[in-house]
Amino acid sequence: MSETEVPVPSGGQSKTLHHGLQVLELLVDHPRGLTLTEIAEGIGVHRTVAHRLVRTLEVHHLCRRDRFKRISLGTGLVRLAEPVEQDLRTLARPVLEELSDAGGASAHLVVRENAEQVRMLMIVEPRQARMHVSFRSGQLDPIGRGSAGLAMLAAEPPSAGEREEVTRARGRGYAVSSGEIAPGITGISAVVPAGREAPATSIGLSLFEATDAAGLGALVVAAAQRLGTLLR
Missing domain, CATH: 1.10.10.10 (Winged helix-like DNA-binding domain superfamily/Winged helix DNA-binding domain)
Incomplete structure (x- = not known):
């Protein structure tokens, strides 16, 4: 299955x-x-x-x-x-490449599939890093697990019983998760600002160790803002 x-x-x-x-x-x-x-x-x-x-x-x-x-x-x-989300991927690629190189880690673009799941639409691997995280494009993950889904939940109004990380992500503008999608992998993601009709989308980094999560978070937020501007 x-x-x-x-x-x-x-x-x-x-x-x-x-x-x-x-x-x-x-x-x-x-x-x-x-x-x-x-x-x-x-x-x-x-x-x-x-x-x-x-x-x-x-x-x-x-x-x-x-x-x-x-x-x-x-x-x-x-x-x-080929036509699926082609415009989004075309616009996102240079933003992901820049983010990947700046963060020295794999950059990913994730879209909300439905109420319960998110889908990895694209991943760009760093050109200079000796080691990097690799995921399969197209994979589905629960929205409540992993930084991409948590960032999307944080973009919604607060709800009773939400995870503490969702609340923290809402306050700082990006979500952080560790070992939730793959053991030993840290994810840092921010939601791409877009119109109400657009599906929820996040951009982020996946890496083995985040020694400066705040600095990487700032890079991710800036990349999300750039992509949001391109999509308008």
């Missing part, structure tokens, strides 16, 4: 489409491919059902089989993904 549990479809939703999307999400987590049996077991369906799902995805070039009959993602996904 993918990193985040996908809810079973309720009334008004297509169960077949749900399973097809589960196949794609499963293959994202297994870039070297899976057998048909492994796919069937991974999404909890009979092998015959998995065969029909995979065959349909193959017709649309969304998955493919190699000579060993292992199934992996297909090139058709590239064409589908």
Whole structure:
């Protein structure tokens, strides 16, 4: 299964489409491919059902089989993904590159996927650092865990029972988390100021050790402000 549990479809939703999307999400987590049996077991369906799902995805070039009959993602996904958040990524790249170089750490752009999750839209790795943090673009994480989601929650009005770090982030303008997305990794994020219609977006740094969290926080806030200006 993918990193985040996908809810079973309720009334008004297509169960077949749900399973097809589960196949794609499963293959994202297994870039070297899976057998048909492994796919069937991974999404909890009979092998015959998995065969029909995979065959349909193959017709649309969304998955493919190699000579060993292992199934992996297909090139058709590239064409589908290209327009997604393209303007945001295009504008964000130079800001992320500058932030990454200034902070000597990996810079990330995260968007709010839904009420409970955030998605890593882009990550830029530093060009000079000997070691750096690496994440997979597209991964989903709970909004209440990790600096990116905490920064988004801090941009909302205070709520009863919110985490102390959310309250602190609201006061200083950026959120800090340690070991919440990956062991030993510190995240520092700030929300990108945008219009009400735009999805919540944060920009930040991920690093092994933050000896000057306040200084890095200032860099992150400045980068978020620059991107917000570009998006207006």
